[in-house]
Amino acid sequence: MSDTYVIVHGAWHTGAELEATAALMRKAGHTVHCPTLAGNRPGDNKTTTGLKDAVDSLVDYIVSKDLKQVRLVGHSYGGMVISMTYDRIPDRIQRLVYVNAFVPNPGECLNDLVPPHYLSLFDEIAAANANAVMLPFPIWREAFINDADLALAESSYAALNPHPYKTFTDKAELKMPMAAAQVGKSYINCQQDTAMPHGHPWHPRLSEKLGLFRLVECQGSHEIWFTDPATIADAIVKAGRD
Amino acid sequence: MSDTYVIVHGAWHTGAELEATAALMRKAGHTVHCPTLAGNRPGDNKTTTGLKDAVDSLVDYIVSKDLKQVRLVGHSYGGMVISMTYDRIPDRIQRLVYVNAFVPNPGECLNDLVPPHYLSLFDEIAAANANAVMLPFPIWREAFINDADLALAESSYAALNPHPYKTFTDKAELKMPMAAAQVGKSYINCQQDTAMPHGHPWHPRLSEKLGLFRLVECQGSHEIWFTDPATIADAIVKAGRD
Amino acid sequence: MSDTYVIVHGAWHTGAELEATAALMRKAGHTVHCPTLAGNRPGDNKTTTGLKDAVDSLVDYIVSKDLKQVRLVGHSYGGMVISMTYDRIPDRIQRLVYVNAFVPNPGECLNDLVPPHYLSLFDEIAAANANAVMLPFPIWREAFINDADLALAESSYAALNPHPYKTFTDKAELKMPMAAAQVGKSYINCQQDTAMPHGHPWHPRLSEKLGLFRLVECQGSHEIWFTDPATIADAIVKAGRD
Numbered sequence: 001m002s003d004t005y006v007i008v009h010g011a012w013h014t015g016a017e018l019e020a021t022a023a024l025m026r027k028a029g030h031t032v033h034c035p036t037l038a039g040n041r042p043g044d045n046k047t048t049t050g051l052k053d054a055v056d057s058l059v060d061y062i063v064s065k066d067l068k069q070v071r072l073v074g075h076s077y078g079g080m081v082i083s084m085t086y087d088r089i090p091d092r093i094q095r096l097v098y099v100n101a102f103v104p105n106p107g108e109c110l111n112d113l114v115p116p117h118y119l120s121l122f123d124e125i126a127a128a129n130a131n132a133v134m135l136p137f138p139i140w141r142e143a144f145i146n147d148a149d150l151a152l153a154e155s156s157y158a159a160l161n162p163h164p165y166k167t168f169t170d171k172a173e174l175k176m177p178m179a180a181a182q183v184g185k186s187y188i189n190c191q192q193d194t195a196m197p198h199g200h201p202w203h204p205r206l207s208e209k210l211g212l213f214r215l216v217e218c219q220g221s222h223e224i225w226f227t228d229p230a231t232i233a234d235a236i237v238k239a240g241r242d
Numbered sequence: 243m244s245d246t247y248v249i250v251h252g253a254w255h256t257g258a259e260l261e262a263t264a265a266l267m268r269k270a271g272h273t274v275h276c277p278t279l280a281g282n283r284p285g286d287n288k289t290t291t292g293l294k295d296a297v298d299s300l301v302d303y304i305v306s307k308d309l310k311q312v313r314l315v316g317h318s319y320g321g322m323v324i325s326m327t328y329d330r331i332p333d334r335i336q337r338l339v340y341v342n343a344f345v346p347n348p349g350e351c352l353n354d355l356v357p358p359h360y361l362s363l364f365d366e367i368a369a370a371n372a373n374a375v376m377l378p379f380p381i382w383r384e385a386f387i388n389d390a391d392l393a394l395a396e397s398s399y400a401a402l403n404p405h406p407y408k409t410f411t412d413k414a415e416l417k418m419p420m421a422a423a424q425v426g427k428s429y430i431n432c433q434q435d436t437a438m439p440h441g442h443p444w445h446p447r448l449s450e451k452l453g454l455f456r457l458v459e460c461q462g463s464h465e466i467w468f469t470d471p472a473t474i475a476d477a478i479v480k481a482g483r484d
Numbered sequence: 485m486s487d488t489y490v491i492v493h494g495a496w497h498t499g500a501e502l503e504a505t506a507a508l509m510r511k512a513g514h515t516v517h518c519p520t521l522a523g524n525r526p527g528d529n530k531t532t533t534g535l536k537d538a539v540d541s542l543v544d545y546i547v548s549k550d551l552k553q554v555r556l557v558g559h560s561y562g563g564m565v566i567s568m569t570y571d572r573i574p575d576r577i578q579r580l581v582y583v584n585a586f587v588p589n590p591g592e593c594l595n596d597l598v599p600p601h602y603l604s605l606f607d608e609i610a611a612a613n614a615n616a617v618m619l620p621f622p623i624w625r626e627a628f629i630n631d632a633d634l635a636l637a638e639s640s641y642a643a644l645n646p647h648p649y650k651t652f653t654d655k656a657e658l659k660m661p662m663a664a665a666q667v668g669k670s671y672i673n674c675q676q677d678t679a680m681p682h683g684h685p686w687h688p689r690l691s692e693k694l695g696l697f698r699l700v701e702c703q704g705s706h707e708i709w710f711t712d713p714a715t716i717a718d719a720i721v722k723a724g725r726d
Contacts, residue, residue: 143696146699146700147722150726191701212380215436217461458676459676483634484634
């Protein structure tokens with residue numbers, strides 16, 4: 001079986017950080033793309049790039065390569081982008097796979113889906129950095145990549161790039177709730193992912209917004225791309241297959 | 243150690259689907275029975291067979307074979323049947339093991355324990371099929387056997403039989419709540435079992451009705467009998483031993 | 485990497501029961517101490533020994549051996565003791581690791597953090613035993629060491645000692661909530677730990693009292709020290725490293 005996957009990174013990341021996972025999926029026979037969204041590419045404007053720009057860049061990628069029957073995978077912030085991309089080009093999408101990712105309803109922005117203490121933290125950082133946000137290292141190390149050793153926590157942190165905050169405050173443009181979307185839907189929950197803290201978990205708080213969906217779980221943190229590419233590659237294939 | 247197990251299937255199944263699991267338990271030295279309940283055998287009346295008929299058939303099986311110190315395992319709907327069977331022949335039962343199974347209080351029926359959207363779905367299907375219910379394939383594939391590939395999802399679905407809906411609406415006849423029953427009790431929770439959706443989980447919603455019980459968990463879906471017999475066989479032995 | 489660990493046992497235990505785990509950590513290059521707290525040593529007074537006595541004994545241990553940069557691990561009741569020990573000698577502590585352990589706020593006692601049915605059970609047992617409590621075997625076997633076979637459940641139970649109940653009713657002396665403590669904090673959740681029953685889970689009910697913390701999870705019961713030392717040793721190192 002050879003399926004076509006497009007994996008969409010989260011905030012602060014680029015597609016490069018997903019390549020270790022993609023390489024394992026390619027060995028299993030799949031075609032895997034890891035594009036970098038507008039806003040996270042070298043030279044992108046961190047002040048003005050918004051959610052629609054990120055979506056446009058993904059739609060352009062899929063259409064320009066004429067990709068079809070795409071299994072479209074989104075991590076974290078990438079869940080906002082794959083939802084809107086499906087809304088734009090549904091005929092090219094075979095299945096949506098959310099990896100501890102945000103699932104918006106029409107008109108919701110990412111910041112509507114995070115706990116209050118992150119909002120005030122992000123607001124403060126963005127205000128001081130021309131509307132670009134970075135994640136403080138202690139949060140990264142303890143709550144995002146809790147399954148890494150310190151060396152990997154540091155080297156992965158060094159690979160991140162400031163994120164255009166406008167993509168967190170722009171509202172999702174969607175014709176209908178994702179629960180009503182007539183497409184295969186899966187949610188991967190990494191069980192030790194504490195990036196969303198107690199009271200605001202990824203699953204089932206966000207997964208249940210998909211309506212009927214397939215749950216796949218694995219052991220790992222929010223940054224399993226760095227700590228265990230083999231496990232997340234396997235989970236994506238189990239989530240993405242028909 | 244050689245223990246005697248009777249494993250009771252869920253709705254739509256027969257004992258045959260449990261044989262792969264039973265075979266592994268027999269290799270480990272145990273005696274394992276997988277009877278098929280009244281209502282799910284070839285030729286059974288799907289319109290009139292009720293919960294008491296199913297229980298009668300299990301009681302008859304255990305008594306006619308003179309089984310003693312039985313570790314009585316029930317899956318899903320089978321939890322209704324093992325609870326009432328214990329109520330009828332407690333002296334033959336050493337321990338009750340619920341595998342993501344319903345745990346009734348006296349007077350509750352299975353339909354009292356499922357979420358509203360299943361009720362309306364089942365009502366509609368039963369009304370159109372002389373009181374027999376079948377599960378739509380999309381629900382089976384995404385929410386019941388989420389850890390299978392498509393081929394296994396399809397072949398396992400083909401093995402199912404229409405279920406007599408009366409067994410879902412008949413009330414459990416029990417002298418006391420299962421929490422008060424003086425018998426060993428275990429609950430096995432397959433962690434990726436989404437057959438009961440968010441807000442209505444198997445565990446701890448139903449397990450806590452047992453009072454003091456032993457929890458065993460494993461990775462797997464509601465239909466782990468098809469997808470991972472080795473894991474569920476191991477879990478049953480850990481749950482069923484003294 | 486060679487780190488210094490002090491692992492603090494729970495109620496009814498001594499340090500001896502942690503030695504199998506400690507031995508595996510030492511093989512990995514770490515220095516590991518498993519002292520026995522005042523109240524659980526042979527000859528200790530079970531009627532009068534209180535929480536401060538237990539803390540004093542741990543502080544004395546660490547100071548007398550001049551241990552520094554300690555990764556201080558507490559299991560269950562041990563969480564009360566490591567919290568107060570950090571409060572007393574913060575400069576010697578590099579990180580606090582709670583293993584399904586109690587996390588007190590200032591002025592809370594252990595009994596404030598357990599479900600009502602344990603309180604009445606403990607009160608009754610203590611009243612009949614000069615203020616010493618023991619855990620009834622059925623609770624130990626089903627809810628504390630659910631992943632053991634019967635032989636191990638019995639041999640481990642035989643190793644327990646009556647616990648001075650005053651340590652459960654004495655209030656924690658802390659200058660600030662643990663969430664405000666400026667020290668690394670980790671919480672290890674053994675996923676099948678049902679010692680705290682439904683509605684009163686270890687995680688996230690108690691872990692969230694730490695503020696920013698690192699979550700590590702593994703498969704196992706509350707008494708994983710007996711049933712799977714390799715898994716808990718690995719989890720402690722992942723939780724305790726910088």
